Amino acid sequence: MAEAEKVRLDKWLWAARFYKTRALAKAAIEGGKVQCQGERCKPGKEPRIGDIFQVRQGFDTRTVVVKELSGQRQGAPQAQLLYEETPESLTQREDAAAKRKALGAGGVISEYRPTKKQRRQIHRFRDERNGPIDS
Numbered sequence: 861m862a863e864a865e866k867v868r869l870d871k872w873l874w875a876a877r878f879y880k881t882r883a884l885a886k887a888a889i890e891g892g893k894v895q896c897q898g899e900r901c902k903p904g905k906e907p908r909i910g911d912i913f914q915v916r917q918g919f920d921t922r923t924v925v926v927k928e929l930s931g932q933r934q935g936a937p938q939a940q941l942l943y944e945e946t947p948e949s950l951t952q953r954e955d956a957a958a959k960r961k962a963l964g965a966g967g968v969i970s971e972y973r974p975t976k977k978q979r980r981q982i983h984r985f986r987d988e989r990n991g992p993i994d995s
Contacts, residue, residue: 867931869894870903875930877939878915878922893917912946920956923949 867875870885873894879885886903888894893916894901907913911926924943933939974982 865929866906867929868903869896869901869905869907871931872907872926872929872942873915875933875939876942877933877936878917888916919960920953921949922953 870882870889873879873885873888874882879888885894889901889903892900895914896905896907896911898914907926907929909926909929913924913926915922915924923946925946926942927944928942930942
């Protein structure tokens with residue numbers, strides 16, 4: 861990999877395949893989802909080898925150490941050489957994933973309206989809980 865001396869943080873995150881586009885990487889940085897040494901940073905920040913970043917994606921937060929700099933997006937195997945995830949971060953993500961899996965679908969809140977089938981199931985469940993109404 862050609863080592864670039866100066867590369868923007870949003871471009872590095874895109875090249876390391878944390879985000880699909882630079883625009884998404886920039887939005888994540890501006891939204892506070894990417895932190896350097898525990899502090900918010902700007903998309904134009906120039907990461908250096910050895911810098912530690914906390915990158916929040918969905919439910920997970922990764923703590924990564926910059927190993928190489930690159931502003932060019934390449935395949936996933938080459939992108940993984942740009943950073944190293946800390947062992948603590950890896951164990952935390954695995955534990956959180958196990959907890960989410962143990963919750964099952966009951967812990968997921970849908971952003972959409974229920975389907976007709978789901979509404980019927982909800983009504984059936986409510987009727988069974990409340991029992992017959994005696995006047």
